[in-house]
Every structure is written in structure tokens, then in C-alpha cells.
Amino acid sequence: MSDNQNLLAEQRRALILDEVRRRGGVRVNELTRKLNVSDMTVRRDLDALARxxxxxxxxxxxxxxxxxxxHEPGFEAKSSLEMSAKEAIAKAAAELVVPGSAIALSGGTTTFALAQHLLDVPDLTVVTNSVRVSDVFDSAQRRSSQGPHPHGAPGAATVVLTGGVRTPSDSLVGPVADRAIRNLHFDLLFLGVHGISVEAGLSTPNLAEAETNRRFVQSARRVVVVADHTKWGTVGLSSFAPIAEVDTLVTDSGMPQSAREEISEHLRELVIAGEPRPADDT
Structure with missing residues (x-):
């Protein structure tokens, strides 16, 4: 694998993680040969993955x-992971949004990043069960009322925040949220996930969140999962949708080639942030 010599650190670490998960463990000397990098580089990568x-x-x-x-990590703990990947995913996902759409954003740190890229899209109706996502739009509208917006007039979205019980990741879930979502219809759903795999589909460690996410999926014309490469192969306690119900997965360039090929066999569309989309995509 001499071509891996020039891989970016995040791509190299994704390959290492894929190898660890597939084989149940790896040795440093094996990775140095496989990736054609130094012992010190491999140890730094393992340190980063351990952190x-x-x-x-x-x-x-x-x-x-x-x-x-x-186990469900809190929002702050998740925010510090794969920051550059989430930002790239958010930027790519925002390009899928048409002005005037009715969209839904689930909870999560990647959908939070996406919300910040949607502020200038005109006439959106945004339904969310994420307190953090709602705060992004509320804060932008408060700033716009106090003075000029630095990038022009904000989109002034209509935001609907569901009620519900707050999770460690600042999502609102449970019967109240489920009832609010049940009778709504979205052009586009952006869904953050704890894990995604062919066998388990989309999953989360929170049982109530699984039911709320299930309602989101049922109410959407098009389902877009926004998830960095570390989510592939991860399985939470409760599955809430099979992978066949996902229209598009937006992920980052750290996704290993073997995983890309497997994903492409089961999904309608795979978007790798920062890489060109196939010419026949619209």
C-alpha cells in the first residue's frame, strides 16, 4: 500500500480503525509495513484514536x-471529535437544501454544524428536536435585529422546536416530540446517528430517541444521514431504520475505500465531502 504514504492523517487513522475493528486488534509493526509510514507516525495515530x-x-x-x-456521550464530549470532518460534511449537506423547503434536523453535533451553514438560505421552515440547532437560528435572528448581518440578510427561517425530554446530547425525545412530528411532512430530513451499518441500519443508544428518529424518517420525503467515517460499523442499543430507508449518506474523506464500496451497494447516493459528485447526480 505504498500509495498510503501521502494519505492525510484523518484518512490514515480511518484505515487503522477499520483494520482494528475488522481484525480485533493490530500491531504497530504490521501497520508500518501496511501503510508505509514510520513507527512514530503509527504510534501518534494510535494515540489520537485512543484519545x-x-x-x-x-x-x-x-x-x-x-x-x-x-452509553450516550454528552454534546460537549461529542463536539470535540472529528471537528474538521463534521464541518466538511455540514458544508456539503447544505448544498442539498433548496430555498423555501420544509426541512427537519435531528439532534447531534453534525446537524448542529449544518444549521450554521443554513442561516443564509431563504424562506426555510425548520423542524428540529435539537435545542442546540434551535439556538443557532434564534441567535442569528436576534443578531440580525440588532444590526447588519456580516454576510448579508439571514434567511430568517421559521423554526419549530418540538417539546420532549432532554437527552445528554441536548435532543428532545419521547411522546411529546413524537406527537409533534407525527403529523408533519418534510421535503428533506437531515439525520445525525450514533452508528450506521448494513446489518443494524441506523442506531442510537437511547431508546426514546430511537422512537423519535423513527417518526422523523416516516415523515420525510428524502432522508439524508450526516455522519463522519467513525460512525460506520458502530451499533447502538436500538435500531430505528434499516439502511434501505436512507436516500443519501453525506460523510467525509476519511471513509475507507472498502467501506465506500459496501455503502454504495446498499444506498442510493453516497456523498463524500470535498470530493466531486458523480456527473449524473443532480
């Missing part, structure tokens, strides 16, 4: 960290 909590370093290598499927 993200996705691998555990052991003598001479690393093994996967298997979190409890019901």
Missing part, C-alpha cells in the same frame, strides 16, 4: 474499544 475513545492501546499495538451499546 477519541475508539481504540485501546496495548503493548505493541491496539485493540478496539467496545462501548456499552447503551
Amino acid at each position: 477519541q475513545g475508539v481504540v485501546e492501546k496495548v503493548h505493541g499495538g491496539a485493540v478496539p474499544v467496545v462501548d456499552a451499546s447503551s
